[in-house]
Amino acid sequence: MTTSLQNVALELKAVHKSFGRTPIINGVDLAIAQGERHAIIGPNGAGKSTLFNLISGRFHATSGQILLKGEDVTVLEPQDINRRGLSRSFQITNIFPRLSVYENLRCAVLWSLGYRYSFWHRVAKLETVRARAEEIMRKIGLEKRRDRAAGVLSYAEQRALEIGITIAGGADVILLDEPTAGMSHSETADAVALIRSVSEGKTLVMVEHDMGVVFGLADRISVLVYGKVLALGTPQEIRGNSAVQEAYLGTETA
Amino acid sequence: MSGVLFRRLLIWGLTAAVMILVPLLFKQSFALSMLSQMGIAIIFALSYNMLLGQTGMLSFGHAVYYGLGAFVCAHTLNAIGAGKLALPVMLLPLVGGVAGLAFGIVFGYVTTKRSGTPFAMISLGIAEMVAACALMFPGFFGGEGGIATNRQVGQAWHGLSFGPQIQVYYLIAGWCFLCMIVMFAFTQTPLGRMANAVRDNPERVKFVGYNATRVRYLVFCIASFFAGIAGGLGTINYEIVTAENVGVIASGNVLIMSFVGGVGHFFGPVIGAMLVSFLQSALSSYTQAWLLYFGLFFVVMILFAPGGIASLIMLHLPAARNGLLPRLIPSYLISGAALAVVLGGFITLVEMTYHLEMGEELGKSFKLFGLIVDVTAVTPWLVAAVVFVAGLGVFAATVKVVRRSWDGINVELQTRGAS
Numbered sequence: 001m002t003t004s005l006q007n008v009a010l011e012l013k014a015v016h017k018s019f020g021r022t023p024i025i026n027g028v029d030l031a032i033a034q035g036e037r038h039a040i041i042g043p044n045g046a047g048k049s050t051l052f053n054l055i056s057g058r059f060h061a062t063s064g065q066i067l068l069k070g071e072d073v074t075v076l077e078p079q080d081i082n083r084r085g086l087s088r089s090f091q092i093t094n095i096f097p098r099l100s101v102y103e104n105l106r107c108a109v110l111w112s113l114g115y116r117y118s119f120w121h122r123v124a125k126l127e128t129v130r131a132r133a134e135e136i137m138r139k140i141g142l143e144k145r146r147d148r149a150a151g152v153l154s155y156a157e158q159r160a161l162e163i164g165i166t167i168a169g170g171a172d173v174i175l176l177d178e179p180t181a182g183m184s185h186s187e188t189a190d191a192v193a194l195i196r197s198v199s200e201g202k203t204l205v206m207v208e209h210d211m212g213v214v215f216g217l218a219d220r221i222s223v224l225v226y227g228k229v230l231a232l233g234t235p236q237e238i239r240g241n242s243a244v245q246e247a248y249l250g251t252e253t254a
Numbered sequence: 255m256s257g258v259l260f261r262r263l264l265i266w267g268l269t270a271a272v273m274i275l276v277p278l279l280f281k282q283s284f285a286l287s288m289l290s291q292m293g294i295a296i297i298f299a300l301s302y303n304m305l306l307g308q309t310g311m312l313s314f315g316h317a318v319y320y321g322l323g324a325f326v327c328a329h330t331l332n333a334i335g336a337g338k339l340a341l342p343v344m345l346l347p348l349v350g351g352v353a354g355l356a357f358g359i360v361f362g363y364v365t366t367k368r369s370g371t372p373f374a375m376i377s378l379g380i381a382e383m384v385a386a387c388a389l390m391f392p393g394f395f396g397g398e399g400g401i402a403t404n405r406q407v408g409q410a411w412h413g414l415s416f417g418p419q420i421q422v423y424y425l426i427a428g429w430c431f432l433c434m435i436v437m438f439a440f441t442q443t444p445l446g447r448m449a450n451a452v453r454d455n456p457e458r459v460k461f462v463g464y465n466a467t468r469v470r471y472l473v474f475c476i477a478s479f480f481a482g483i484a485g486g487l488g489t490i491n492y493e494i495v496t497a498e499n500v501g502v503i504a505s506g507n508v509l510i511m512s513f514v515g516g517v518g519h520f521f522g523p524v525i526g527a528m529l530v531s532f533l534q535s536a537l538s539s540y541t542q543a544w545l546l547y548f549g550l551f552f553v554v555m556i557l558f559a560p561g562g563i564a565s566l567i568m569l570h571l572p573a574a575r576n577g578l579l580p581r582l583i584p585s586y587l588i589s590g591a592a593l594a595v596v597l598g599g600f601i602t603l604v605e606m607t608y609h610l611e612m613g614e615e616l617g618k619s620f621k622l623f624g625l626i627v628d629v630t631a632v633t634p635w636l637v638a639a640v641v642f643v644a645g646l647g648v649f650a651a652t653v654k655v656v657r658r659s660w661d662g663i664n665v666e667l668q669t670r671g672a673s
Contacts, residue, residue, distance in 0.1 A: 056461065078460035088461055096454040107451040111463030115444040117472055122442050169462055 007034040008070070009173050009203040010055065010086075015064035017047075017054055017227075024050045026227035027064070032220075034069075034172075037204040039214045042224035043247070048207040049091060051224065052177050055205075056088040057081040068173065083111065087171035091178040091207070093158045095165060097151030101142050104150050104161055105133040108168035133168065139198060140164040141190075156187040160194065167198045174199055176206040180213050192216060215239070223247070266435065273427045277420060284535075286419045287491075292531045293426035294487045297433045299511040299523035301480035306509070307517030308441065309473045310453030311366070312374045315381030316481055316508050321500030322357045322384070323350035323482025325394065327489040328401040335407040343405055343416050347429050347486035354482020355475055362474035366467060369456055373470075381502050388497035400496030403489060416490065426487050433480055438520055440476065449473050514555050516562025525563050543608050547601075576670060578663045585659040589652040596649050598623065599642025606634060 010032045017025040024047045032038045040048050053059040055066055057078040066074045073081050096104050106123065109132045115121060123129065137143050140160040145153060150161055159179065166174060179195055180188045192213055195204070208214050214221060214235075221238045223231045231241045238244055273293075277286060298320055305311040327350045333339040341349070365376045388395040395401070405416045416422055440446045448469050451459050456466040489495055498504060507530070515526020533551070537544035559566055573579050602622060609620055610629045619628040627634050 077465070079463050079465050082461055082463045090458075094455065094458045094461075096451050096458065098454050099450055103447065103450075107447060107459075108462040110444050110448065117445045117448070117468065119440055119443040119445040119472075119476070121444055122439070123444055123447055124442060126444075165458070165462065 008032065008067070009034040009036070010069075010205065011065075011067040012051075012055070013065040013067070015051075015054060015066060016062045017050055017059065018062050024227050025054065025061070028224070028227070028229055030222060030229060030232070032203060032205060034203050035201065037199060037217055037219045038206070039218035039221045040205065040207050040224055041209075041211075041214055041221060042230075046224045047227040048224055049177060050227075052088060052175055052205075052207060055081075056086065056175060082169065082171065085171045086173040086175065087166045087169055088175035089162045089166040089177055089179060091181060093155075093162050095150045095158060095161055098149055100147045101145045101150055101153070101161060102133060102137060102147065105136050105164055105168050106130075108165040109133055109136070109170075112169035112171075132170075136164045136168045139167075140194060156183055156190075159183065159187075159191065163191075163194060163198065171202075173203045174205070176204065176208075178207055178209060180208065180210050188213065269434070270431055273431060277423055283419060286423055288531065288535045290419065290423045290426050290491050291535065292528045293423070293430040294484050294491060295508075295511060295527035295531045296430050296524050297487070298481055298484035298508050299515065299527040300434065300437050300520075301477045301484065302508045303512045303517055303520075303523045304437065304440070304449070304473055304477040304480070306512055307519075307522070308446070308453060309449040309470055310456075311369070311377075311470060311474070312509075313365075313377040313505070314374055314502065314509070315365075315377040315379075315384075315505050316477070317502075317504035318361065318381050318384045318500050319354040319358055319478035319481035320485040320488065320508075321388075321495070321504065323354040323485030324489045324495040324499050325401060325485075326350060326353035326482075327486040328403045328495045329394075331403045331405065331407065331489060332401070335404055340408070342411060343408065343490065344411070344414070344425060346490060347483045350486020350489065351479045351483040354485060355479040357482075358475040358478025362471055362478060366470040366474050369466070369470065378502070381500070381505050385497060385501050388500055395497055396495075398497070400494050400499075402494045405490045405493055422491055426491065429483060429487055433483060434524070437480060441520060445469065445472060510552055512562075514552060514562055516564025516566075518561050519564035519568065522562050522564030525567075529563070541605065541608075542612075543604055546604065572667055573663050576667060578666060581663060582656075582659055585652070585656045589649065589656050592645060592649040592652045595641060595645035599638050599640075599645050602627070602634070602638035603642060606638065 008031050010030075012028050012030040015025055015028045016023065028051060040051065042048055050059065054061050057073065057076050057080065061074055064074070065072060068081065068084055068086055071084065073084065073086075076084075096107060099107065106129055109129055110116075110123075113126075113128050113132065115123075115126065115129065134143075137146065140163060142153075142157060142160060142164070145157060150158065153161065159182075163176065163179060166176065176195065180191045183191060188210060195206070195217060204217075206217070218235060220232065220234055222229050223238060223241075223244050225247050230247055231238060231244050233241065276289060280286070280289065298316075302313070302316045305313050305316065327346050330339065330341065330349050331343070331346060334341055334343070361380050365373060365380060368376060389397065405422070414421055416425065441449075448459065448464055451462075451464075452466050452469045459466045459469065485495075485499070488499070511526040511530045512523040513526065514530060515524065516522025533544075533548060537547060541547070555562065561568075570579065570582075573582065605620070605622055606627060606629045609618065609627075618630050619626055621627070629635075
């Protein structure tokens with residue numbers, strides 16, 4: 001039924017993943033349309049992060065198929081998937097701690113602007129790189145931290161940088177893994193505004209525990225339980241789904 | 255931006271001036287050969303730091319590329335001498351570089367397949383393998399004796415025969431300066447910047463489109479190229495290449511140079527290469543126990559200044575900019591005096607022990623700090639031990655004095671930064 005969507009950005013077909021004899025993902029079918037904001041929710045250990053790792057190439061599926069804009073990326077390496085326009089963030093902040101904020105973003109834009117492994121360009125002279133890195137820096141609100149080492153930023157700033165690195169390469173499919181984890185209320189509000197602005201016109205898939213964020217941002221929600229999609233629908237449909245209530249939401253909203 | 259450019263031009267200009275003028279100040283042949291050794295070591299250490307400091311690859315086998323470059327150059331030089339090849343000696347280091355690069359392309363492919371500890375282990379394995387080959391293939395490596403050569407070959411070009419050491423020094427200095435500039439420029443390229451990213455977080459690099467293994471491999475090849483250039487200069491300077499040049503000890507040596515100088519800053523290995531070359535030449539002519547002092551120096555550096563001398567210098571920069579450095583001088587003088595006493599006691603004890611053990615060859619009494627020391631008497635032992643222990647106590651107290659004056663400076667810097 002989901003395959004009837006027009007312009008599918010990301011499609012998972014019967015994806016399985018086991019670690020040794022432990023199955024983590026038990027046949028996930030999912031199709032996410034271009035421009036959709038999609039949230040994946042589910043209890044701890046449901047396999048949300050594993051699913052992200054499979055889509056982004058960090059792990060490879062035991063069986064099944066993953067299609068990015070129609071192209072099979074199931075067995076590709078992370079960098080090859082990234083070059084095809086999919087970029088992800090990490091639940092545990094994953095930045096370049098000894099590089100400055102600006103350098104973090106610059107490293108994240110170099111490949112997409114075609115500079116690859118060049119050792120014959122002077123990076124300071126690359127205007128397009130500078131402009132793009134500075135644009136992202138403004139977007140994530142870290143201009144004032146430009147030359148600070150990323151490792152000494154505050155937690156919320158590092159989370160913003162994490163998103164900045166993710167979007168810097170201009171990918172049109174963006175995966176955010178718990179972007180607001182560990183944030184205060186006001187920080188979460190800022191993060192939601194940031195996510196909304198950076199995902200404008202792009203396909204967004206996110207794993208998130210904060211239901212306020214999920215219901216505020218997502219066009220559609222998948223509920224993952226024990227490595228399977230238990231339910232899929234609009235926020236209203238998910239809210240009204242009794243199976244979901246029982247398996248997941250019930251325990252949190254009770 | 256132009257401020258940065260101006261400062262860089264100034265630093266490079268000063269470096270060039272020092273390299274040109276320093277042989278005019280130190281004319282002794284001992285000094286000249288030490289300076290030549292330093293120039294070679296600088297290139298070698300900087301190339302090593304491309305791996306360690308810039309890309310986070312701890313290699314135990316970097317001398318492989320220096321040594322193989324040197325061997326290829328020795329054979330090339332002999333071929334020139336035999337009239338089989340026409341190549342100016344001046345360009346020989348380039349041959350070494352290409353040889354280093356070629357071996358880097360082959361061995362580096364295997365080595366950089368892994369990172370972290372496996373990388374270090376593979377690099378060690380390859381170093382052992384090449385060292386073993388050096389004894390198995392005497393045709394290329396010359397067996398125990400190595401390959402001897404003569405740098406005075408071909409036509410002297412505008413009077414440059416490279417017979418006199420001063421000409422060799424300027425050849426080394428020229429190549430050293432050129433290599434320093436090119437290696438610095440490398441750090442400012444996309445690959446150079448991504449090398450830092452790989453060092454910081456190889457996992458994340460993959461998710462911004464880069465293949466971390468490829469970045470490591472390319473940097474490894476380029477570092478091998480510069481190591482080969484250093485090796486070629488070594489061939490010209492020493493006119494002999496032996497199996498020791500590819501050995502693990504030589505690889506450990508360049509690691510020590512880079513670490514002592516500081517792997518976190520571009521100029522760190524330059525300082526380390528100069529200091530270690532100096533210590534090796536100077537200490538070894540004073541005492542046979544020099545390796546012990548050298549090892550101890552390395553351990554103390556790693557323990558108390560893991561960022562090397564470069565990080566110590568950078569630590570003082572903010573204070574220097576604000577003119578606060580003079581405030582540190584009194585405490586440094588006191589502490590330095592105490593340290594000198596500790597070292598005096600320590601060196602006396604070490605030398606006495608050494609003479610006691612090696613008395614047959616060295617004699618039971620010797621001259622130290624202008625005094626005749628008899629190791630069979632009790633008094634010298636007692637005096638040295640008391641000086642050492644008391645010195646340690648005083649030194650520990652002076653460390654607090656240094657810390658207090660630093661505290662004062664930090665407060666001052668903060669208030670100035672705030673205003």
